[in-house]
Amino acid sequence: MTTAAATDRFRLAVPGPATPVMPDHLITPEHAHFNSRYADRVWSLAPLIANPGESLRSVTWQQFPIHLREEIRLAAWTLINGELRPTFVKQRGIKMRTRLSPALVRETIDTWRHLATWLDQRGIQSLAACDQQVLHDYGLHLRESATSRKAATRPLTALVRLWAFDGLSGFPAGIARPPWDEFGVDDYLPAAGSLGGENAREPLAAETMGPLLVWAVRMVEDLSDDILAAWCEGEHLRRTARSNRSTPAGKAALRSFFEPLLAAGLPLPANEENGAIRLAREYVLARTGASGKQLDAMNKTHDLTGAVARRPGPCPRTRACAPVWSPTTLRSSPSASALRVRTVT
Template sequence: MTAPEINADINSGDRYLLPLPEPGTPVVLPQFVVAMHTHLNACYADAAWPLGPLTANPSTYRRVIYWRNCPAVFADELRLAAWTMINGHLRPTFLQTRGARLRSRLSAAQIHETISAWIRLAIWLQARGIRRLADCTTGVLHSYGQHLLSYHTNRSHTHKMLGAVTRLWAFDQLSARPAGIGRAPWDERGADDYLPAATTTGGENETEPLAEQTMGPLLVWAMRMIDDLAEDILAGWAETQRLTQAARTTTGTPHGKATLEAFLAPLLAAGSPLPAGRTQGEVCLAATYLSGITGASRSQIDKLNQREGLAEAAAQRPGPCPLNVPVAGRIAGEPWRQALDFAEAPVLMRHLGTAAFIVCAYLTGMRTGEVLGMRTGCCPDPKPTTGEHADGNNADANTGRHLIRTHEYKNAVDADGNHQSSGVERDVPWVAITPVVNAIRVLERMVPDGSLLFDGRAHDLRYHRPGTGSLKPAAIRHRIEDFVAWANTEALTHHIPGEAIPADPHGPIGTARFRRSLAWHIARRPNGLVALAIQYGHLRTSVSGAYASRGRGGIHELLDMETVRAVADSVADLHDTLENGGGVSGPAARRAIRAAATAPRFAGTVITVRTARRLLANEDAMIYDNPQAFLLCQYKREQALCHRDSVKHTVKDTPGLDHCVPGCGNIVRTDQHAALLRDRAAFLDTRARHTPHPVAERLRTTAGRLRAYADTHDQTRTTLEDTTG
């Protein structure tokens, strides 16, 4: 049956019932194939079904269904059900009674996961002597559900396994030759009896943020690569490619031979190091480099090698392969290299791409897949606008702002809520602050126009793998580990051990932790260690306030949750302080004491997106810690001096902790804050004794002001007993 005939059959009669495929029928029908991956499509009778035609996501692995893994007795039945699921839709009547999250069509990754679950069911059935799906009755499925309950401890995974069986029953009914599998009992009575106890939700919301002692230096080194070293690295790579191309195309001439001998003769005579590199871990003569700089052919180099023993000498006395490009970059005020090296150029390019990923992933809040899906031209220079939009928002707020337009894939759905295999452009673009723009501009020089910024062919300099797409998340994880090792070596070489990147206490840096880390640092450390690299007040405005409240899939939900977690910790600490006889002072002291009574409520609340929004809306319960300013903020929007210059249309639901204003009516201080203020004042006095007079006076003035804050606290502090009395 041809594709037009198939389409005609699909569009006639009941559009949810698909015709019986023939051996040559495409696994993915034309209307569902992503054009760029048409060549990957297989036929129904093939032993392997690539699912690549179903997705345009450049950073995902192209999964394949291998039917050899399925018991032969079930292969025909499951193959038909799988083809029906790939090319069909579940009926709306089926979806309406089963919750809003159930989709009529799945992504390629979910299809692979679902069919794999079917194959596991078939293996279980075969082990019990069952040879066809018609004998898999409701009672048999009850036993299978009990098996999953005893075998798996993860509630979410078990729920997916049960859902896959339900989907098999649903699509079996829509196939041209139903096998007759029974309806799962959990589809009628609910799944709770077949699920293990609930645990944490998992995912990025439960991922540990990167410690600021790790994230700060990591971001410093990444931005240093982009801002200070990129020009040298790109120039070195261009020269390396030029020399490599020259070596590849040169032909032997007397002049090239003479130049080669003139270059090597003094080195051999003096027993000096010879230009060397590494191949498969072994030190070898840098023949390509020698050919490129002298014009000698490889044949001429080989003959000279045989006569003079160049390879053995290079292995014993390996020397550099300096490139004839100027070095402008500096680390710790000194040139970072005397000369760039031919052998190191691809390594530095690899680290440069990794640095750009770190900057983009951390300072935008994008998911890994969206970062890897960026293309050249995604962040054009802004065109200034003035006036007001039709919705009443002041356009001046966006003047000069760089925006990144990307496609999202994880949550890409069509108007009916079904997964969009080709991805969709975000309704609202990401906001790019200057470091991100700089990183994108560097990436645009590393790849051809129109390409992915992390195009695998452009960034994988050691191997040339077939296919299209970006670097994969697993590759990025390894590159980040290598980048950290390189940066730490550089820190020692340049005598700045304090800028080394320490290991994170919760394990590898990875890629999924950047979004959570961004939310954590914005919510809890507005002026903390990572501020060595970026100003967080501006970042919070850019990442959250400017667009995320309107942008599907932005970081605002994660930021809200992290903010509420931080508030919960602050409220609990204040509650314990007051219960132990501690005192508080400040204009909002009594309000804070009342708010501290909500600590038990926070302690018993699972922080989800919904609860975070509800709690953030309750100003009476929200206390924010600002350890850099030595105070708490019992936030009331109308009294907040940190937002007094905000645009009139902007609604601020959280304080601007990066610029607390003395005299604000929301300030609260504890006994610990008073002690910390005096410690800080003593530190400033010590610095003043070793500082020139004008600066010393400013330090002493600041120290006096901090002591005055502490004295005021001691004189006005209020305790829990005072309020209850």
């Protein structure tokens, strides 16, 4: 017997419990070992992620209502493995894509989870029972909770995708077509602001803006040399501390640094981390040339942690580093505004 999946390349067969969640042609090689199986309680989306700076997202199926979980699971697998028909995408313009990025895959499935939770709370335990009237009510619910028209549009679009990918699965649940896809979306969006793109807030008074501008200019013109020199030396200290190895000279320098301070009861170099006073490890390691293991051993022997909590002291800088940027380059750099913001902060 010829199946629908065999005659329609967009229609997918029903996966089995051991079917991989991610198709081979979409997997990033370095994350291939994260590939989950269809029946797993958690699906990792890491195999789709190639950007090393992007977090490795996942989908936890225990968070979905039990009566709707498997229907959403099949639609999610179809979303990941399938693609929308070009005619479907063309009819809906720029708001639709045949495939989504990993971040949007996670956001879309999360939107489906919110719908499933809302349905379950109303005793609706299948997507087949989610007809246009139910979706109309849910659309109004989204409108009431949305902070902007753009914020409301994203989940509405995600639910159009649920209807579309449900129809492309090997065993459609039968969710209805969302009414905003058929009759228009405007009734499901918050009212447009009367000011358009203008800021509706009252402008800051001149008495407030004047001192703010004076200090912003002063930060760049007068104080930036010291700030950037301190940042530069801090970076130098961190690099030096990370590269230190355990040597007899480093151990001797560490003892010479701490023993006079401990004997005289003087303050020890400290910094604050999450509201707690801690020993300034990187500063000490860079000043002495000792390794982290050597500092840990001395801390254990002499209770440096307790001493620094009782007598926290400064970490004087030498200003051995010249500023990376001068006020002149700050003003002329294309990213000057970003640097000014960081300096003020």
